[in-house]
Amino acid sequence: MNCERAPRILYCHCQYAQVVSAEVKQAVLRELAATGVAFDAVADLCELSARRDPALAALAAGGGVKIAACFPRAVKWLFHAGQADLPMEETEVFNMRTQTAAEIIAGLARPEVRPNLPRGKVTAADAPPVAAAAQN
Amino acid sequence: MALHETNSLRVVLYEGAGATDFGADARWAMLTTLLEQGFAVTRTVAGGRVAPQVRGQLLVLGQFADGAAPEVEGDGTTQVRVRDVTGCDATAVAALATAERQAAGLDGGGAWKPWFPVIDYDRCTNCMQCLSFCLFGVYGVDANHKIQAQNEDQCKTNCPACSRVCPEAAIMFPKYKAGPINGDEVQAADLGKEKMKVDISALLGGDVYSALRARSTQAKERFSRERDEKKALNERQKCLTKLAQGGDIPIEVLMSLPAPEEILRRAEVAKAKAAAALAAQPTP
């Protein structure tokens, strides 16, 4: 693995709300603390975004990054609101609201980044026929 | 201090040359305690990559040989302090970091639940409905007349009302319970759901502001007739309870709304701001 290109890791503790499972947060942070990886951890990305904290620019800079937080769409636009756009092709977000700790830990340990920030807007044409029918 | 002027303190857990390893359990306990107290924490390891320091303050903590923290110089934009924490448990480490943060005049966070609208610009059409709707001046426009959240800390905690008036489902509250308001993907099916767009004005059978205005007029008449303050207040509470029951807008939020006259005044201001922003937009 080329250390120059190894992705950075950012962990969000979602401190000021109880929307992320405490068990998942604890397991992910414990694993990060136990393994020999370098990483950044923040108390609450939402708060950094609202403050437009310059730390966000640092977290978004420097190439590939894997982020353990919540929904990729929320993370993408929280960084944007904090005036620090994430690199679209080099950011992978793990969702501690919906994924298991095991999935997230495995994803963080993987050397490559699988970019997953959403782009574009869903249109009516994207509606699966079944779902569309279920509306009526 | 204004929200946008506050910076956080970054704590670095240093375990490199000249310092001993904290050990997994102690490291985890320190990380958890520091994060719970609002710090940003970086763990460095030889050859590992972390975010660069842009500017601001760094507090480096380590278990240094002989208990002596090395002298380190900042670079003009970054101030660095190094402290030895040999023999300290997580609580003592957090207390030391808190004292350093206070000494540096930096904000500790946590005074405000970071609840505010986050706009998905892949979806937003800059229609200004949110600006026109919000009574608390959270929204504004940037130099290019583009909508943005400007006064995040004026947003009413746990109230997602504006996300429900956005015709494009472009407004997220990442700490909200359910999707797509929490940032989950917006499905075409969501857009079709009228439920997604709870028009809170409809809850009163018409425009919420005119409804409140009507209540106010009735209340005033009764007020002048009966001079019964309590009754007028009850009336307002009834109206607000109805709003709360119809959606998921917390009753505390509704109860904290200003008097109907003030609501009306603010609504006019917000509408005028939105109209000016729309008028300033370049024609497609």
Ligand code: SF4
């Ligand atoms: S980014 Fe997501 S996980 Fe982090 S503080 Fe905000 S809501 Fe919580």
Ligand code: SF4
């Ligand atoms: S209501 Fe929605 S689409 Fe319209 S300006 Fe606000 S965020 Fe954008």
